[in-house]
Amino acid sequence: MEKFVQIENVHMVFDTRGGRYVALQDVSLNIRQGEFVSIIGHSGCGKSTLLNLVAGLYAPTSGVLLASDREIAGPGPDRAVVFQNHSLLPWLTCFGNVYLAVERVFGDTESRADLKRRTREALALVGLSHAEQKYPHEISGGMKQRVGIARALSMQPKVLLLDEPLGALDALTRANLQDELMRIVATAGSTTLMVTHDVDEAVLLSDRIVMMTNGPAATIGEILEIDLPRPRDRLALVQDAHYLRLRGEVLKFLYAREVKAA
Amino acid sequence: MTVVHMSKSKPKAEPEIITEEEPLPPSAPVVPPPSPVAGPSRWKLAAQGLQRNAVPPMFGLVLFVSLWAIVSVSSELPGPVKTFDAAVKVFSDPFYDQGPNDQGIGWNILHSLARVGVGFGLAALVGIPLGFLIGYSGFLNRMMAPIISVLRPVSPLAWLPIGLYVFKQAQPAAIWVIFISSLWPMVLNTASGVTQVPQDYLNVARVLKLSPWKMFSRILFPAVLPYMLTGVRLSIGVAWLVIVAAEMLTGGIGLGFWVWDEWNNLNVEHIIIAIFVVGIVGLLLEQAILLVARRFRY
Numbered sequence: 001m002e003k004f005v006q007i008e009n010v011h012m013v014f015d016t017r018g019g020r021y022v023a024l025q026d027v028s029l030n031i032r033q034g035e036f037v038s039i040i041g042h043s044g045c046g047k048s049t050l051l052n053l054v055a056g057l058y059a060p061t062s063g064v065l066l067a068s069d070r071e072i073a074g075p076g077p078d079r080a081v082v083f084q085n086h087s088l089l090p091w092l093t094c095f096g097n098v099y100l101a102v103e104r105v106f107g108d109t110e111s112r113a114d115l116k117r118r119t120r121e122a123l124a125l126v127g128l129s130h131a132e133q134k135y136p137h138e139i140s141g142g143m144k145q146r147v148g149i150a151r152a153l154s155m156q157p158k159v160l161l162l163d164e165p166l167g168a169l170d171a172l173t174r175a176n177l178q179d180e181l182m183r184i185v186a187t188a189g190s191t192t193l194m195v196t197h198d199v200d201e202a203v204l205l206s207d208r209i210v211m212m213t214n215g216p217a218a219t220i221g222e223i224l225e226i227d228l229p230r231p232r233d234r235l236a237l238v239q240d241a242h243y244l245r246l247r248g249e250v251l252k253f254l255y256a257r258e259v260k261a262a
Numbered sequence: 263m264t265v266v267h268m269s270k271s272k273p274k275a276e277p278e279i280i281t282e283e284e285p286l287p288p289s290a291p292v293v294p295p296p297s298p299v300a301g302p303s304r305w306k307l308a309a310q311g312l313q314r315n316a317v318p319p320m321f322g323l324v325l326f327v328s329l330w331a332i333v334s335v336s337s338e339l340p341g342p343v344k345t346f347d348a349a350v351k352v353f354s355d356p357f358y359d360q361g362p363n364d365q366g367i368g369w370n371i372l373h374s375l376a377r378v379g380v381g382f383g384l385a386a387l388v389g390i391p392l393g394f395l396i397g398y399s400g401f402l403n404r405m406m407a408p409i410i411s412v413l414r415p416v417s418p419l420a421w422l423p424i425g426l427y428v429f430k431q432a433q434p435a436a437i438w439v440i441f442i443s444s445l446w447p448m449v450l451n452t453a454s455g456v457t458q459v460p461q462d463y464l465n466v467a468r469v470l471k472l473s474p475w476k477m478f479s480r481i482l483f484p485a486v487l488p489y490m491l492t493g494v495r496l497s498i499g500v501a502w503l504v505i506v507a508a509e510m511l512t513g514g515i516g517l518g519f520w521v522w523d524e525w526n527n528l529n530v531e532h533i534i535i536a537i538f539v540v541g542i543v544g545l546l547l548e549q550a551i552l553l554v555a556r557r558f559r560y
Contacts, residue, residue: 057465075468087462090560091484100480104470137560155470 003066004191005031005054005159010063012049023049025217027063029210031159036185036192038202040250041212041221042260047195048163050212054193055081055161068158077105080152084164086144088136094147095132098122098154105155122154123147125184142173149181153188160185162194166201178204179234186230199250203243204232211253214260221258224249340531348531349538363523365515367535371543374505374516377433381440382501388441389448389497390490394482396449397456410446418443418504422511432512439508440501447496455489456482484558491555495548502544 012024023046031037039047052058053065056075065072067079075081080101088097099119106115123129126146136144145165152160165181166174178201185192185205196202202209206226213221226246228237237243327342334341340348356368396403421442425435459482467481509518517536524532 055469057468074471075465076471077469079469081465081469083462083465085462087466089463089466089481089484091558092480100472100476101470104472104476 002032003030004033004035004068005029005193006064006066007050007054008064008066010050010053010060010065012046012053012058013061022217023215024053025219027219029220029223031191031193033191034189036194036205036207037210038194038196038206038208039210039212040196040199040202040254041218042214042254042258043197044215045212045258046215046218047212051081051161051163051193051195054159055079057081077101077155078158079161080155080157080159081161081163082145082148082152082165084167086136086141086148088144088147088151090136093133093135094123094128094139094150095119097136097147098151101151102154118154122150125153125187126150126180140173142169142177145169145177146180149184153184153190156188158191160188160190160192162192162196164195164197167197174198174201175234181205182232199247199254203228203247203250204234204237209250211250211258214258222253224253338530340534345531345534349535352532352535362515367520367539369515370517370520371539373514374509374518375543377436377509377516378440378498378501378505381437382444382498384437385441385445385497385501386448386494389445389493390452393449393452393490393493394456394486397453397486403453410449413442414446414450418500419507419511422508426512432514436505436508436512436514440504443504444497444501447500448490448493451493451496452486452490455486458489459485487558488555488560491551491558495551495555498547498551499544502540502547506540 007027007029010024010027011022014021014023027050029037039050041047049058053060054067054072056072056079059074072079088094089100092100099115102115102118102122106118110118120129120132123132126149128143128146128150131139131143131147136147139147145168149165162181166177169177182205194202194205203226209224209226210220211222211224212218224246228240228243228246330339331341331343333339334344352367356366358366359369392406396406418439421439422435425438426432429435429438463481463485467477472480505516506518506521509516510522511518513519513522517540521533521536524530524536
C-alpha cells in the first residue's frame, strides 16, 4: 500500500499566552505500509508535534491526516506510541503494563489465557521474560523503554509511533536497543514513524529520513531515501561509503542548511 | 534508660577487641580479623543509630516530665508520680460498667473511636468521590470553590447547634460535627491529586482508548491514591482533635465526657491521664495511616 499513512497540507497553530504560534506549516507526507520513516530536525522544529498529530493526541488546525484511508480523529490503539519517558504505570508490573494494552485490544475476542500468552510473547520479543513480575522502579531505563516497546507492539498496531524512544538512554544501551529495535520491527513488519535527533540512529534504522526545517512555521525541508540493503550491520556500515555519504547528507542539512543558533 | 546502657557498653566492647587482636597477629594474622571486625562494627552502627534516634526523644521526655514535676511542686497540679499511680488504677480495670455515667477508660476510648469512625467513615464516603468529581471537572471545581472556601475555615464546634437542631439528639450531632470537620481535607487532597495525574499516564490512557472504568481503576485511582491517603490522614487527625470538644458538649460515654465529668469531680489526675490517652491514640491513628500510605508510594 503506497499511502498507508497520509499527511496532507497539515498546518498546526498553537494559541499560547504569547499569541499564536505556528508550529507546522503545510506538511505533506505519505508513508508506505511496512516502511520505517524517521523525522529529524533541531529541537523546536515540530517533529514531535507531527508525531502527536499522527497519534491523534492533537488535531490539526487545518489539513487532513489519514491512516489506512480513514481519517485520524483521535488517539487509538491502532497507532501505538512509545513515549520518550517510557510512561509505564508504576503501580503495575511489566506484565501488568503490557497486559493492560493487550486486554484493551484483544479482550473482547480472546480468552484470558490467550491474552496472557500475547503479553508473554511481547515481553519475550524484547528479551524481558525474566522481568515480567518486576515493577518499573526495579528495572533499568533501557529495560523500561523495552517494556514500552513491548506494550506498543503487543497491540499489533497498524502504525508504530516512536517519540525519541531511545533519547533518554546512555550511548551503549542506546546502540543495543537500536539493533534490537531493527530486529523487532523487521520481525513484526510494522509501519513505523520515529522522531529522533540522532543522525546515526536515523540512517541505521530508516527507509526514508524526513528532515524538518527550523521552527516556527517548520515544514519538511528534504526527504532522503536510505537505500542501504537490509539486514543492516552497525559495524559493517561504519566503513560503507554509501552509508557515510547518506549520513553526510543529513549532517549537511542539519548543520549547513538549517543552522540553529545555540 | 536502656539506650543509655547501650551507649555506655559500647566503649567497653572496643578495648576488649583490641586486647584480643594484639596477641593474635603473630600466629594467624589473616583469618581472624574479618569476623571480629564485622561483629563490633555492626554493633557500633546499631548503637550509633539508637543513639541518634532514641536518645534525643528520651531526653525530651525526661525534660518534659521534670518540668511537669517542678510545676506540680509549686502548684496544686498533680505531679508525674501521683498521676502515674492514678493511671495504674484506671487501667487496672478498664472495662468496668457502673451505669451510664461511670464506665471504665476502655469503654470511653472505644466509644470515642466509634464516633470518630462513623463520622469519619461518612465523610470519606462523601468526600473522596466528591474530590474525584471536583478534580475531574473544571466546572464543578469552580462551582464548589466558593462554598468550600467559606465553609472550610468554620470552627467544627460552630456546626454543633445545627446538628442538635436538625437531629434533635446528642449522638448524631456529635457524629455530624466529626463528619463536617473531617470532610474538607479529603475533598481537597483528592481533588488536587486528580489534577496532578501526570500527563504521561493520561496519554497512555488516551492512546489505549481505555473504557471509563479501566481509566478510573487502572490509572486515575492508583495515581490519586497517595494524595487521597494524605487527605485521610489529615482528616483522621482533625476528627480526633474535635471529638473531645464535641463530647464535652454533647455528653454520652467517651473521652470528652470523661474529661468533663472528672473536672466536675475535681479529679485532675484523671484529666491529665485523658490528655495523654487522647494524644497517644491520635498518634497511633496517624502512624497506622502512614503505614498504609508507605505501601502505596510508587
